[in-house]
Amino acid sequence: MIKRPRRLRLNKKIRSLVRETSLHPQDLIYPMFVTEGRGVKQEIAAMPGQYRWSVDMLPAAIREVEEAGVEHIMLFGIPAPEDHDECGSAAWASDGIVQRAIAEIKSHSDIFITTDVCLCEYTSHGHCGQLDADGYVNNDKTLELLAKTALSHVEAGADMVAPSDMMDGRVAAIRARLDEAGHVNTPIMSYAVKYASNFYGPFREAANSAPQHGDRKSYQMDYHNGREAELEAALDVAEGADIIMVKPALSYLDVIREVADLVDVPVAAYSVSGEYAMVKAAAKMGYIDEARIICEMAVSTFRAGCGIYLTYFAKELAKYIDEGRIG
Ligand code: PBG
Numbered sequence: 119m120i121k122r123p124r125r126l127r128l129n130k131k132i133r134s135l136v137r138e139t140s141l142h143p144q145d146l147i148y149p150m151f152v153t154e155g156r157g158v159k160q161e162i163a164a165m166p167g168q169y170r171w172s173v174d175m176l177p178a179a180i181r182e183v184e185e186a187g188v189e190h191i192m193l194f195g196i197p198a199p200e201d202h203d204e205c206g207s208a209a210w211a212s213d214g215i216v217q218r219a220i221a222e223i224k225s226h227s228d229i230f231i232t233t234d235v236c237l238c239e240y241t242s243h244g245h246c247g248q249l250d251a252d253g254y255v256n257n258d259k260t261l262e263l264l265a266k267t268a269l270s271h272v273e274a275g276a277d278m279v280a281p282s283d284m285m286d287g288r289v290a291a292i293r294a295r296l297d298e299a300g301h302v303n304t305p306i307m308s309y310a311v312k313y314a315s316n317f318y319g320p321f322r323e324a325a326n327s328a329p330q331h332g333d334r335k336s337y338q339m340d341y342h343n344g345r346e347a348e349l350e351a352a353l354d355v356a357e358g359a360d361i362i363m364v365k366p367a368l369s370y371l372d373v374i375r376e377v378a379d380l381v382d383v384p385v386a387a388y389s390v391s392g393e394y395a396m397v398k399a400a401a402k403m404g405y406i407d408e409a410r411i412i413c414e415m416a417v418s419t420f421r422a423g424c425g426i427y428l429t430y431f432a433k434e435l436a437k438y439i440d441e442g443r444i445g
Pocket of ligand 1: 236282283317319321389390391392
């Protein structure tokens with residue numbers, strides 16, 4: 119036999135020499151939820167180990183994130199129920215929940231803050247944009263609201279904004295508004311390839327952001343489609359997106375590969391709430407080894423082509439990488 123692939127698997131040292139995929143803690147982004155109140159650290163039922171934090175509790179929570187070796191967070195705001203309205207105006211309030219959270223975090227830490235820019239957590243109907251009389255999410259009217267929201271996050275001190283609404287043209291609208299205000303160096307990470315996915319269920323419980331009627335299929339992508347990802351990614355790059363995200367991750371590795379081959383900007387993948395919940399539930403039942411599954415899911419996502427990974431397991435993963443459990 120001339121070729122024996124097992125030769126390069128003989129021991130740990132040879133395996134690590136020929137490894138194709140490597141991960142670093144600095145490639146990870148940890149999503150966090152911020153809510154009203156004081157002294158709040160409320161566990162999310164469908165996401166054990168993840169919490170809604172009140173603003174005053176964030177500095178300590180962030181210290182833990184940093185101690186784990188994670189340098190980036192993604193912030194999601196959960197406003198008070200009475201602050202919801204038809205167009206989601208609490209999203210761009212200068213004293214809104216995310217804006218106050220950013221200021222509080224930045225007064226204690228220089229952790230890199232990305233904000234999720236969307237309206238669904240702030241609208242009374244739970245859709246990601248402004249509705250027409252017939253219930254259609256009006257694309258072009260929503261652009262203005264998203265641009266205002268992104269600018270208010272940046273003015274509060276956000277380092278990067280990440281629009282997740284899936285309106286057409288929103289990257290261009292946000293870029294123009296940020297540039298006009300002089301924020302030419304603030305990057306946009308676009309949720310460019312975001313599917314209408316059943317894997318977002320636990321998140322919607324966490325953020326109270328499930329649509330009150332209908333679903334998100336008129337703006338998020340149909341999961342039967344792969345080629346359409348190329349169009350979405352190319353459009354957002356052309357509009358000025360600095361980083362392109364694919365979401366979810368685990369069931370969409372083919373899409374991540376396709377997008378990574380196509381674009382010349384960094385590619386991120388978001389391992390979403392449903393992926394987290396499944397791992398947690400199966401581990402609790404004793405059906406899987408949680409740590410090993412977390413590592414394998416992460417490595418496979420990087421192998422598919424992403425260079426940035428958003429995951430609720432960021433703190434655990436950073437530790438596993440440091441311990442050499444994965445390369
Ligand atoms: C807001 C948003 C969602 C997620 C990220 N940003 C929910 C949705 O689109 O319904 C999902 C994140 C997760 O499931 O972990 N539009």
